[in-house]
Amino acid sequence: MDKWIAAFGGRQRLLQLLALAVLLMVILPLTLDIFRLNLVGKYLTYAFVAVGLVLCWGYGGILSLGQGVFFGIGGYCMAMFLKLEASSPENTAIQSTPGIPDFMDWNQITELPLGWIPFHSLTLTILLIMTVPALFAFLIGAAMFKRRVGGVYFAIITQAIASIATILIIGQQGYTGGINGITDLRTLLGWDIRPDSAKYLLYFLCCILLIACLLVGQFVLNSRYGKLLIAMRDQEDRVRFSGYDVANIKIFVFALAGVFSALGGAMFALQVGFMSPSFVGTVASIEMVIFCAVGGRLSLIGAVYGALLVNLAKTLLSESFPQLWIVFMGALFIGVVLLFPQGLAGIYEDYVRPQVAKLFSRKSNAESQGDKAVAQEAR
Amino acid sequence: MTSPILLAIEDLTVSFDGFKAVDGLNLYVERNEVRVVIGPNGAGKTTLLDLICGKTKASAGSIKFKDTELTRLVEHDIVKAGVGRKFQTPSIYENLTVRENLELSYPKGRNVFGSLFFKVTDEVNARVLAVAEDIFLSDRLDTSAGLLSHGQKQWLEIGMLLIQDPELLMLDEPVAGMSVSEREATAELLGRISQNRSVIVIEHDMDFVKDIAHRVTVLHQGRLLAEGKMDEVQANEKVIEVYLGH
Numbered sequence: 001m002d003k004w005i006a007a008f009g010g011r012q013r014l015l016q017l018l019a020l021a022v023l024l025m026v027i028l029p030l031t032l033d034i035f036r037l038n039l040v041g042k043y044l045t046y047a048f049v050a051v052g053l054v055l056c057w058g059y060g061g062i063l064s065l066g067q068g069v070f071f072g073i074g075g076y077c078m079a080m081f082l083k084l085e086a087s088s089p090e091n092t093a094i095q096s097t098p099g100i101p102d103f104m105d106w107n108q109i110t111e112l113p114l115g116w117i118p119f120h121s122l123t124l125t126i127l128l129i130m131t132v133p134a135l136f137a138f139l140i141g142a143a144m145f146k147r148r149v150g151g152v153y154f155a156i157i158t159q160a161i162a163s164i165a166t167i168l169i170i171g172q173q174g175y176t177g178g179i180n181g182i183t184d185l186r187t188l189l190g191w192d193i194r195p196d197s198a199k200y201l202l203y204f205l206c207c208i209l210l211i212a213c214l215l216v217g218q219f220v221l222n223s224r225y226g227k228l229l230i231a232m233r234d235q236e237d238r239v240r241f242s243g244y245d246v247a248n249i250k251i252f253v254f255a256l257a258g259v260f261s262a263l264g265g266a267m268f269a270l271q272v273g274f275m276s277p278s279f280v281g282t283v284a285s286i287e288m289v290i291f292c293a294v295g296g297r298l299s300l301i302g303a304v305y306g307a308l309l310v311n312l313a314k315t316l317l318s319e320s321f322p323q324l325w326i327v328f329m330g331a332l333f334i335g336v337v338l339l340f341p342q343g344l345a346g347i348y349e350d351y352v353r354p355q356v357a358k359l360f361s362r363k364s365n366a367e368s369q370g371d372k373a374v375a376q377e378a379r
Numbered sequence: 380m381t382s383p384i385l386l387a388i389e390d391l392t393v394s395f396d397g398f399k400a401v402d403g404l405n406l407y408v409e410r411n412e413v414r415v416v417i418g419p420n421g422a423g424k425t426t427l428l429d430l431i432c433g434k435t436k437a438s439a440g441s442i443k444f445k446d447t448e449l450t451r452l453v454e455h456d457i458v459k460a461g462v463g464r465k466f467q468t469p470s471i472y473e474n475l476t477v478r479e480n481l482e483l484s485y486p487k488g489r490n491v492f493g494s495l496f497f498k499v500t501d502e503v504n505a506r507v508l509a510v511a512e513d514i515f516l517s518d519r520l521d522t523s524a525g526l527l528s529h530g531q532k533q534w535l536e537i538g539m540l541l542i543q544d545p546e547l548l549m550l551d552e553p554v555a556g557m558s559v560s561e562r563e564a565t566a567e568l569l570g571r572i573s574q575n576r577s578v579i580v581i582e583h584d585m586d587f588v589k590d591i592a593h594r595v596t597v598l599h600q601g602r603l604l605a606e607g608k609m610d611e612v613q614a615n616e617k618v619i620e621v622y623l624g625h
Contacts (some may be wrong), residue, residue, distance in 0.1 A: 224488055224497035227479050231472040238470040241432060242484050242539065243458035252491040 009218035014082025016301050017214060029038045033161060034196045041203040041271045043311040044210055047325045048264025050292040050303035051213055053256030055220060057289070058297030060253040061233030062150070066158030067261050067288045068135040069165045072280030074262030076176070077132065079275035081125040082185035101182070107174030115175070122189060125128075130259055137258035141251035150236075150250075159282055166281035177305065186270065193270060194217075206267045213260050217300045220256070229253060261288075290333045296345025305344055326334070385410045385577045386547055391440035393430060400426040402601035404440070405481050408547070413569065413578045415588045418598035419622050424581045425467065427598070428549050431579075432464040436480045444547065455489075463545035467552050467581075469532035473525030477535060478515055480524050481507045484539035506542060514538035515564060530561035533566070537585070541572060547552065548572070549579045566590040585623075597622060 005011055028040055049067045053301045057063045060285055089098040095105040100112050118124045140161065144154055177183070185193065192198060220226050232239045232249055240246045277282060287310075295306020299351045310332070318325040388406040392399060400422040408414050414423050429435035431442055431445050433454040442449040473478050485506060488497035511517040516532040519527065524535060533553055540548055554562045554567070562584070569578065569591050582588050588595065588609065595612045597604040599622070605615045612618055 175436075220495065223493065223495045224483065225494040227475060227483055228494055228548050229482055230474050231480075232474055234474055235468065235470045237434075238472070238539075240454050240462050240538075241434075241458060241466075243455050243486060243543065245453075246453050248491055249494075335472075 007219060007222055008215055009222055013218060017211065017218075020214075020301055020304060021207070021211055023219055024210075024265070025204060029200070031205070034199055037203055038199050038271060039315065040308065041199070041206050042268065043308050044206050044304070045264040045268040046268070046288060046311065047210055047304040047307035048213060049257075049261040049288040050295060050307045051210070051217055051300050053289060053292035054252050054295075054297055054300050054303045055217055055229070055260075056257035057292065057298075059152045059221065059226065059229040059233065059252060060256060061229075062250055063155045063289070064158045064254065064257070064285075065155045065282070065289060066160075066162035066165075066285050067257065068162050068280045068282075068285035069158075069264040070137070070261035071268070071284070071288070072165060072169075072275070073133045073136065073258075074129050074265030075267070075269045075275040075279060076130045076182065077119065077125055077180040077262070078266035078269035079185060080119040081122060082188060082269065083182045084112075084116065084119050085188070085190075086184060086186040093211035101177070102184070103177045103180070103182075104174055109174045113175050129262050133258035135263040138251055139252045139253035140198065141247070143248035145250040145254075148247075159285070162282050162285045166277045168278040169280060177276075179277060181274055181278075183274040183276075185273050188270070194273065199271065202267070202271050203342050207272060209263055209267060213263065214304070215259075216256075220253075221300070225249070225252075259309075259366040287329070290336075291328060293333060294336050294343050296343030296348075298342060299345030301317065302319075302343055302345030302348070309344070383409050383410070384410075385445065387441075387443040387580075388431075389443075390440045391427075391430060391442060392438050393426060394433060394438045399601050401430065404598075404601070404603055405597060406603070408577050408579060410577055411573065411582065412577065413573045413580065413591055413593045414596060415582055415592040415594075416596045416598060417582065417588060417622065418604070422598040422603040424598055425551055426591070426601075427577070428464060428551055428581065431460055431547075431549060433459075447621075448554050458487075458543070458545075461546040462549070463540035463543055463547070464549040465533075465536050465540055465551060465553060467555070469529070469536050471524045471532050471535050471539065473523070474522050477511065477524055477527070478507060478520040479544055480535055480539055481510055484542045486543045510538045510542045513541060514568065518549045528567075530557045537568070537572075545576065547579070551581045552583065553580065554582065554584055562587060589605060 005014060008014060014378070024044070029037060032040065049071055053064070083101045087101045088297050091101065092098045092100070095102065097105055097110045100109065104112075118128060121361070133224060140158070144150075144157065149157065170179045172178075187193060189202070193202065207228070228239065228244065228249055232246060232283060236246055237248075265279070268279065291307040291310050292303050294303035295304065314325060317328060338344055341347070384407050386406075386408040388404060388585065391401055391404045393401045404427070414458055416427065418424055420621065426435060428558060430437050431449060433452060437450045439555060440450075444460055444462060449457050449460070449462070452460065475483070482499060482503060485503050485504070488494045508517065516535060516538065519531070524532065527535060537550065537553065552564050557565060565589060569580070572578070592609050594604045594607060595609050596613055597615075597618050598616065604621065605612050605618050613623065
């Protein structure tokens with residue numbers, strides 16, 4: 001038992017994770033109406049991306065400004081499956097070619113494109129949601145990291161890839177639904193995803209998946225590989241000249257972050273009921289980095305809070321000041337990076353935890369000493 | 380019968396945009412030898428180490444380590460062949476503890492999945508403790524490496540190489556910035572660790588060189604200027620002129 005606790009980040013970390021689970025799966029569902037809860041669910045899908053960025057950027061030092069691409073891969077895979085199900089010949093009888101998605105019909109496509117065929121099967125779809133981003137990340141990673149492209153150059157290239165992906169999706173309207181995206185998603189294996197009861201269930205599914213990702217992340221960070229990420233971020237040459245193939249280490253973390261993002265994207269399509277290129281492009285990708293930075297780029301759990309709080313602020317502020325939001329977002333990013341480089345998690349460790357520890361110190365001295373060791377380790 | 384030569388460098392040349400940092404160099408290092416490479420700034424000493432460990436690719440020539448041609452290998456394969464290299468400025472993982480620094484350098488679990496499921500066994504632990512003892516850091520195992528003194532950082536990096544048990548150890552200015560007592564401790568450490576391996580050291584500190592060197596190689600403008608025992612080299616007219624004289 002102790003061995004497992006240690007492998008997933010120690011008692012303190014798991015308690016923080018439990019607190020997050022209680023907040024997401026007990027407190028929020030009890031206090032919010034389904035409209036708000038569904039919004040939280042949408043924000044949580046961004047948290048998948050932010051959690052991936054903690055591993056990739058925070059620990060591995062690889063800043064990707066194109067995580068929207070992976071979010072998009074997951075989202076589009078899921079949306080394609082749902083769209084095919086919604087486009088049964090009966091539902092689309094009025095089209096000139098019944099049985100294909102409506103937007104294809106509008107674009108004079110008369111046959112389902114080859115790339116869409118696997119998405120008739122849910123099993124294949126789920127498989128593709130996990131493997132396509134991993135494979136794509138592997139290709140980008142192999143092309144970049146084996147050639148020692150890193151740092152700012154890598155960030156710029158990923159940004160360009162996000163931009164290319166958007167252009168491609170919008171340009172290939174007949175195959176992708178263009179700028180409108182894939183809309184009007186209805187059922188999952190005959191189960192209607194639109195009523196409130198379904199939204200509740202999907203919200204819980206999203207929470208469970210996110211917590212599973214957090215556990216995987218904790219496991220990775222606590223392994224030798226996790227230490228290696230930190231080492232590589234700080235002294236890449238020393239790692240290389242200690243006999244490690246640095247490129248492979250980078251490819252793996254980049255692919256893992258990609259798969260996390262794709263899971264988020266798939267949950268997005270399910271909960272929100274559509275997928276569009278605006279969640280793939282450069283702006284979306286940079287927003288993901290901001291969620292991660294605000295939450296604290298060295299804290300997996302912090303990234304979840306970052307995604308939730310920034311999006312909450314976005315919802316509140318953009319309702320009253322739609323023009324100012326983007327400026328505020330930029331200012332927030334600069335402010336956090338300059339003043340609180342460890343984000344919310346850093347503020348918690350520095351200001352909140354000592355207070356909490358003081359409260360509990362009378363209870364058990366031995367315990368808080370253990371906590372301190374963990375806190376130092378977290379640094 | 381194994382050859383007494385561990386490392387054979389022949390006609391090694393590297394040119395950066397026409398400038399030859401190392402120019403037609405021949406150098407042979409024997410087993411269990413401590414070789415010190417000296418020379419004025421820009422003589423190509425660090426470049427020589429870069430070439431051996433694969434950081435810089437040779438333009439021409441050969442570097443043979445035992446029976447392996449190193450010029451064709453990538454860096455991590457050169458390490459696996461048994462060559463360890465310490466950098467001039469201490470390169471350690473400052474955000475990790477001394478113990479973690481050493482554990483990460485332990486030569487197992489070096490691929491992605493090996494490292495994900497790597498277990499710190501008793502064997503690893505024993506090795507970490509033994510090396511920590513060697514490098515005078517056994518009481519600092521759980522200290523963050525960033526908090527060590529400059530000299531301790533140098534030792535830690537040497538320890539990170541020792542734990543890999545390389546047959547050839549290359550040290551770029553290991554005592555730079557060390558106090559006198561640290562320097563003496565390092566000389567003693569080098570004496571101990573060179574028992575069953577060859578060591579190439581770049582150093583400017585002549586007293587330290589005298590303490591440790593079996594043989595000395597003097598480089599000048601990428602070429603070999605002189606080679607031999609310390610007193611022979613010190614008496615060499617050319618060496619005095621370009622290096623020792625001032």
